[in-house]
Amino acid sequence: MIKSKISKLLNIKYPILQGGMAWISDAQLAAAVSNAGGLGIIAAGNAPVDLVRAEIRKAKQLTDKPFGVNLMLLSPYAEEIAQLLIDEDVKVVVTGAGNPGKYLKEWKSKGIKVIPVVASSALAVRMERSGADAVIAEGMESGGHVGKITTMSLLPQVVDSVNIPVIGAGGIADGRGLAAAFLLGAEAVQIGTRFLVANECQVHDNYKARIIKARDTDTVITGRSTGHPVRIIKNKLAKEYIRLEKEKASVEEIEELGKGSLYNAAILGEMDRGSIMAGQCAGMIKKKQSSKEIIEEIYSEALELFKKFR
Numbered sequence: 001m002i003k004s005k006i007s008k009l010l011n012i013k014y015p016i017l018q019g020g021m022a023w024i025s026d027a028q029l030a031a032a033v034s035n036a037g038g039l040g041i042i043a044a045g046n047a048p049v050d051l052v053r054a055e056i057r058k059a060k061q062l063t064d065k066p067f068g069v070n071l072m073l074l075s076p077y078a079e080e081i082a083q084l085l086i087d088e089d090v091k092v093v094v095t096g097a098g099n100p101g102k103y104l105k106e107w108k109s110k111g112i113k114v115i116p117v118v119a120s121s122a123l124a125v126r127m128e129r130s131g132a133d134a135v136i137a138e139g140m141e142s143g144g145h146v147g148k149i150t151t152m153s154l155l156p157q158v159v160d161s162v163n164i165p166v167i168g169a170g171g172i173a174d175g176r177g178l179a180a181a182f183l184l185g186a187e188a189v190q191i192g193t194r195f196l197v198a199n200e201c202q203v204h205d206n207y208k209a210r211i212i213k214a215r216d217t218d219t220v221i222t223g224r225s226t227g228h229p230v231r232i233i234k235n236k237l238a239k240e241y242i243r244l245e246k247e248k249a250s251v252e253e254i255e256e257l258g259k260g261s262l263y264n265a266a267i268l269g270e271m272d273r274g275s276i277m278a279g280q281c282a283g284m285i286k287k288k289q290s291s292k293e294i295i296e297e298i299y300s301e302a303l304e305l306f307k308k309f310r
């Protein structure tokens with residue numbers, strides 16, 4: 001077994017967290033990952049409180065293992081969901097796309113394990129001081145909302161900056177990525193893109209097919225000029241973003257283009273004008289598998305690689 005502080009902290013078998021993907025990471029996926037020995041995570045995304053509550057309750061029915069909820073801090077419902085996580089006795093909270101400082105004290109007082117995603121060492125240090133149990137250092141290879149530093153550079157610098165365990169994320173899709181993250185000092189990894197093609201993932205089949213077809217150069221970051229950079233697979237929508245940004249269109253005009261676009265891709269399967277969020281590792285993903293197969297394959301590949309160092 002790979003010994004890891006995170007497996008111990010979260011009471012999980014494998015040091016693998018499933019990324020909270022808005023409109024995609026629901027109770028079914030999270031429970032499948034948790035039942036397989038990883039940490040499943042329900043994404044709150046921009047969803048209203050009632051929907052998130054229903055998913056949390058559903059996950060409790062589907063697994064007796066620990067699972068987490070990802071609070072996307074740009075959500076208009078962030079405040080209400082922060083309270084919901086307390087009311088529903090959620091064990092692990094991951095935050096993304098911002099600084100969760102104002103919620104940390106109360107979550108900690110209720111015994112919730114808090115794991116903020118950070119894109120810099122400075123935020124990691126602040127989070128440790130505020131009482132975070134661990135941080136996720138997410139490099140800009142990841143899908144969706146991204147920072148500016150790559151996993152290779154960010155992860156070891158965050159590891160050097162804090163004493164709490166660090167989870168690596170961004171560009172990790174197989175056992176090589178898991179092993180590499182551990183060599184850079186991580187105690188676990190968070191994986192999103194690979195779980196898009198999990199059998200238990202309810203994302204539209206067109207989305208899964210697009211991931212399987214993806215090549216290494218197929219993603220692009222849009223929205224840097226609006227302050228909300230997002231990595232998506234290149235398509236008509238991405239081209240339109242790039243055109244508007246080149247023409248220095250207003251933030252409102254660019255953001256209007258993005259409204260509902262993730263829903264259009266993930267739920268409606270709209271591949272031309274939807275936001276197909278995916279990490280740069282999409283090109284490595286070649287087949288659909290169960291969550292259990294994905295986790296066990298990644299883990300056994302990494303174990304095999306570690307034997308080289310004995």
Ligand code: TUI
Nearest residue numbers: 022096097098099117118119123138143144145146147
């Ligand atoms: O949150 C993510 N990835 C996401 S959220 C999302 S939903 C969305 N939809 C439309 C527009 C925007 C988002 C899709 N993908 N990853 C975690 C993450 N957090 N990556 C980077 C960061 C981050 C960046 C800067 C966290 C904190 C931060 O600093 C904030 C501060 O105040 O210092």
